[in-house]
Amino acid sequence: MKQMTLFDEPTTVLPLTYYPDFLNKEEADNLYQHCQELQWQQNQIRMVGKTMPVPRLECIYGDEGCDYLYSKSVLLKPLPWTDALAKLRDSITATTGYSFRIVIGNQYRSGQDSIGWHADNEASMGIAPAIASISLGSVRKFQLKAIGGKPTDFWLEHGSLLAMHPGCQSTHVHQVPKTNKVVSTRINLTFRPHVGGRR
Ligand SMILES: O=C(O)CCC(=O)C(=O)O
Numbered sequence: 001m002k003q004m005t006l007f008d009e010p011t012t013v014l015p016l017t018y019y020p021d022f023l024n025k026e027e028a029d030n031l032y033q034h035c036q037e038l039q040w041q042q043n044q045i046r047m048v049g050k051t052m053p054v055p056r057l058e059c060i061y062g063d064e065g066c067d068y069l070y071s072k073s074v075l076l077k078p079l080p081w082t083d084a085l086a087k088l089r090d091s092i093t094a095t096t097g098y099s100f101r102i103v104i105g106n107q108y109r110s111g112q113d114s115i116g117w118h119a120d121n122e123a124s125m126g127i128a129p130a131i132a133s134i135s136l137g138s139v140r141k142f143q144l145k146a147i148g149g150k151p152t153d154f155w156l157e158h159g160s161l162l163a164m165h166p167g168c169q170s171t172h173v174h175q176v177p178k179t180n181k182v183v184s185t186r187i188n189l190t191f192r193p194h195v196g197g198r199r
């Protein structure tokens with residue numbers, strides 16, 4: 001007997017959820033303004049024996065003592081939550097059901113700022129972390145692929161929320177590639193859990 005199929009092509013279920021209109025235009029514009037006043041830093045990363053500037057600006061806010069070390073070389077020490085970031089954290093928790101202890105900001109100043117293929121699997125976030133990210137400003141391409149698989153492209157819009165579910169960081173990697181298109185600033189806020197520190 002011929003097997004019935006519902007789809008012409010095999011479909012893949014991706015371990016993320018995209019909410020394009022998580023914030024309305026006014027909320028997103030106000031948050032973008034607030035983010036411009038955050039304490040952005042130009043950090044240095046050590047890779048293959050060389051020290052180089054991280055290709056974006058970064059900032060971190062969160063619970064006391066929730067330090068975050070990535071790529072074994074960049075140590076981020078959280079500043080206390082601002083009211084606006086704490087409010088945003090709570091509304092993301094209300095939508096997704098996930099809890100967060102820190103938020104890391106990325107500021108992509110131009111198309112030459114980027115983040116390469118990686119998974120956010122630092123031990124400080126615990127096992128199978130859920131990560132939620134808010135995008136503001138210019139739209140940039142975000143790619144997600146299963147390890148050894150082909151990328152799926154997402155265009156992360158102003159005011160959108162992307163939730164990467166538990167397990168995503170073990171099975172998939174993601175990036176925001178450089179682009180030669182003329183793009184202005186994009187700000188991304190990634191809310192993350194943390195196993196240490198004080199509440
Ligand atoms: O800018 C983005 O959308 C992704 C940022 C990211 O992957 C990270 O901070 O780990």
Ligand SMILES: [Fe+2]
Nearest residue numbers: 118119120174
């Ligand atoms: Fe990431």
